[in-house]
Amino acid sequence: MIQTPGRILGVSALALIFAAGLAEPALAQQAAPAQAAAQAQDPSQAPQMQLAPQTERALVNRIVVRGNQRIDQTTVLSYLPIQPGDTIDAVTIDVAVRTLSRTGLFADVQIGLQANGDLIVEIAENPIINQVTFEGNKALAEKKLRDEVTIKPRGIYTRARVQEDVGKIVELYRLSGRISATVTPKLVQLDQNRVDVVFEIDEGPETGIAAITFLGNKAFSDSDLRQVMVTKQSSWWRLFSTNDNYDPNRLDYDREQLRKFYTNRGYYDFRILSSVSELKPDNGAFGVTVTVDEGDRYNFGEIKVVTENDRLNADFLQLLLPIRKGDLYESDRIQAAVDTLTFAAGSAGYAFVEINPTYRADPETDTVNVTFNVREGQRVYIDRINVVGNTRTLDSVIRRELMVGEGDAFNRSLVERSRNNLRALGFFKDVKIEETRGSAPDRSVVNVTVEEQPTGELSVGAGFSSVDSFVLNLGITERNFRGRGQNVVARAEWGSLRQQIDFRFTEPKFMGRDVRAGFDLFHIRYDLSKYSSYDYRSTGGGVRVTYPLNGYANFSTRYFLKDDEVVIPFGYCGSGVGGGSSALCDQAGSFINSSAGYTLLVSRLNDPVRPTRGWSASLRQDFAGIGGDVNYIKTEADASWYYGIRPNWVVSVQGQAGYVSGWNGDPIRINDRFFKGGNTFRGFETAGMGARDLTTTDALGGNFYAIGTVELTLPNMLPEEYGIKTSLFADVGTIGKLDDRYLVDSATGLRNPNIVDDLALRAAAGISIHWRSPMGPIRFDLSKVMAKEDYDKTETFRFSTSTQF
Numbered sequence: 001m002i003q004t005p006g007r008i009l010g011v012s013a014l015a016l017i018f019a020a021g022l023a024e025p026a027l028a029q030q031a032a033p034a035q036a037a038a039q040a041q042d043p044s045q046a047p048q049m050q051l052a053p054q055t056e057r058a059l060v061n062r063i064v065v066r067g068n069q070r071i072d073q074t075t076v077l078s079y080l081p082i083q084p085g086d087t088i089d090a091v092t093i094d095v096a097v098r099t100l101s102r103t104g105l106f107a108d109v110q111i112g113l114q115a116n117g118d119l120i121v122e123i124a125e126n127p128i129i130n131q132v133t134f135e136g137n138k139a140l141a142e143k144k145l146r147d148e149v150t151i152k153p154r155g156i157y158t159r160a161r162v163q164e165d166v167g168k169i170v171e172l173y174r175l176s177g178r179i180s181a182t183v184t185p186k187l188v189q190l191d192q193n194r195v196d197v198v199f200e201i202d203e204g205p206e207t208g209i210a211a212i213t214f215l216g217n218k219a220f221s222d223s224d225l226r227q228v229m230v231t232k233q234s235s236w237w238r239l240f241s242t243n244d245n246y247d248p249n250r251l252d253y254d255r256e257q258l259r260k261f262y263t264n265r266g267y268y269d270f271r272i273l274s275s276v277s278e279l280k281p282d283n284g285a286f287g288v289t290v291t292v293d294e295g296d297r298y299n300f301g302e303i304k305v306v307t308e309n310d311r312l313n314a315d316f317l318q319l320l321l322p323i324r325k326g327d328l329y330e331s332d333r334i335q336a337a338v339d340t341l342t343f344a345a346g347s348a349g350y351a352f353v354e355i356n357p358t359y360r361a362d363p364e365t366d367t368v369n370v371t372f373n374v375r376e377g378q379r380v381y382i383d384r385i386n387v388v389g390n391t392r393t394l395d396s397v398i399r400r401e402l403m404v405g406e407g408d409a410f411n412r413s414l415v416e417r418s419r420n421n422l423r424a425l426g427f428f429k430d431v432k433i434e435e436t437r438g439s440a441p442d443r444s445v446v447n448v449t450v451e452e453q454p455t456g457e458l459s460v461g462a463g464f465s466s467v468d469s470f471v472l473n474l475g476i477t478e479r480n481f482r483g484r485g486q487n488v489v490a491r492a493e494w495g496s497l498r499q500q501i502d503f504r505f506t507e508p509k510f511m512g513r514d515v516r517a518g519f520d521l522f523h524i525r526y527d528l529s530k531y532s533s534y535d536y537r538s539t540g541g542g543v544r545v546t547y548p549l550n551g552y553a554n555f556s557t558r559y560f561l562k563d564d565e566v567v568i569p570f571g572y573c574g575s576g577v578g579g580g581s582s583a584l585c586d587q588a589g590s591f592i593n594s595s596a597g598y599t600l601l602v603s604r605l606n607d608p609v610r611p612t613r614g615w616s617a618s619l620r621q622d623f624a625g626i627g628g629d630v631n632y633i634k635t636e637a638d639a640s641w642y643y644g645i646r647p648n649w650v651v652s653v654q655g656q657a658g659y660v661s662g663w664n665g666d667p668i669r670i671n672d673r674f675f676k677g678g679n680t681f682r683g684f685e686t687a688g689m690g691a692r693d694l695t696t697t698d699a700l701g702g703n704f705y706a707i708g709t710v711e712l713t714l715p716n717m718l719p720e721e722y723g724i725k726t727s728l729f730a731d732v733g734t735i736g737k738l739d740d741r742y743l744v745d746s747a748t749g750l751r752n753p754n755i756v757d758d759l760a761l762r763a764a765a766g767i768s769i770h771w772r773s774p775m776g777p778i779r780f781d782l783s784k785v786m787a788k789e790d791y792d793k794t795e796t797f798r799f800s801t802s803t804q805f
Helices: 013-020 033-041 073-079 090-102 142-148 159-175 222-228 248-263 314-320 331-347 395-399 412-425
Strands: 002-004 062-066 106-113 118-125 128-135 182-190 194-202 208-215 271-279 285-293 299-307 354-362 367-375 381-388 428-437 443-452 456-465 469-481 486-495 498-507 516-527 535-548 553-567 589-603 613-624 632-646 649-662 691-693 699-701 704-714 724-736 762-773 776-787 797-801
Touching: 062 073, 073 090, 090 106, 128 142, 142 159, 159 182, 159 194, 208 222, 222 248, 248 271, 248 285, 248 331, 299 314, 314 331, 314 367, 331 354, 331 367, 331 412, 381 395, 412 428, 412 443, 516 553
Parallel strands: 062 118, 128 194, 208 285, 299 367, 381 443
Antiparallel strands: 002 106, 106 118, 182 194, 271 285, 354 367, 428 443, 456 469, 469 486, 486 498, 498 516, 516 535, 535 553, 553 589, 589 613, 613 632, 632 649, 649 704, 691 699, 704 724, 724 762, 762 776, 776 797
């Protein structure tokens, strides 16, 4: 007969029937389930018999299944490739046994045909797993191990799956730096054909990296090359890093990093001759030796662009390349050039352009000639746009941000701008726009895949900072109200410096048009007694409208009506020695401020959230005096420029200036002046720079300011998930220029010597640390003042918190 204990064994009962004419059942062996399990563990115990000729055939009258306990007979028959009435031979039975065995449901399968035509299928079911446990694991959490293995409680036990999981656990330990870890699986037999699977783990010691040595390097030192590698030498201070554990996969990645490092510095024919890892005699650490051949340093030679026809002009494309003859050879610039050509071709409507760079090195001149072969393909039109992944945001909200539509010519530049528009909404964690071939060669399908993120926020918190001392806040924010993209903010905040209540609503597509409209209601109080002896209170509201001028510029208008009140402490303005500043006493009282203004914003940043290239600029003006008690014109302008030196090294240069002047004979009130310092000019206290009354030390602000900032964001070697960014900064600027009436002593008509107002240069430099903490964004500033006036108030350290709405 035929039987299978994990593989096909024995002979066909059909052969016995025809050879010996047996009237007895053809099941020569009826192994009990326990025997089948034993044979499954050791196939050599199964009898070996000579197979009968495969040409003899017999008719199956009916099929009888035996040995099934948990699996229904109909399930077994559904897998069996034999039906009553079929004529079978030894080959057919062999196929049937293999088919049932491959289901993984059975530990043993035996099939035989009786003389009366009954086909007997004798099976031994695989056990059911009751539970899976781990013993001896300390370095890795049990949850991590459970996520790795494939066998689960109530699943079917097979030896192959257990051995596969053993390999996965060993690999997991190997990646965590425990190269000598071993895993032994054990079974605990239970009743009703159930088993417990126990993985006994011997984790072994951590295997570190004792030393990383380089041979053949001349241009760069060993320490330079070690900085390139992710793998690090084991040191006592690397307590929270696993990069000093031996991992062959990580070393493969490091070899590629070394190759990129050299080829990006002109070494076109750099090679790694060998990389050898040797385990130390105590099995505690590996020594890694990398042998390199640096080769010569190359420059770019002839740079050409070749196209198949004139639909894409090769000369024009060559002008776009970021590579010139004589430049130092850098492999990354090749990819940058390919991206540039792909983007240019996509902007011309060729979505599926193929660009293949070919190289020809000249060792005699140490140059590399590069030819970019451009295969245009057909001009492509958008057949369909699919929006996927939006579970809450309406399709219309997403589609209205797209700058391409169905039927339009494909334009990669517009597609990229569409992606930036969607990311700038803040509704999505990730946005991907991909194109695939459509119903015809000149058609493409654009798939917009978004991953939603929470847009509502209920914040109840308390904080302390060197700015506000303490802050209590309660806020409700919904940036995607009803999935329509509407923004609603209701906030109450109380701190030692500022208390405010406000409500804001914004409709991004007012009346179905590309116009953003909204309104604001607010009540704000600033207790500035610590910096200048007054309180400022403002209650009012306003409306605003924003519309785009083009893809890069927005123009917004606004109108606000508010009641501003300046409160001076009782007795501050009394006569006699120690009386308050005349420049402040004139400000007391309540005034209606009715103002209209506009903002012009231009942004050419490569990323609206975390820019690394590009610039942006804005101009703001407000005109007060449309009714009300206050008349002034306030103008502010700012500009920013970003340049990414490397992925984690970004230089930014920012400049801002403002000027406010009264009209109709009105001076500028203290609450409408500019105050700088603290978060707006590091190294100085809030309102710590600018005009000041030397007698009362009250800050008086200024009608004019100009500030410039240079900042370098640099890596801090901390994991990205910590949310900590570090930057070096330098701030330089000035503030002052009060109205003349506040600089003159009203009693004498001469300049008041107690009021200083010098447009002197201030400067500070230092380091800032930004942390996206669970409590909200926190910033630490450590500053060194480089230039100041004697009456300025400075600070060395500041930390502050903010809540995003």
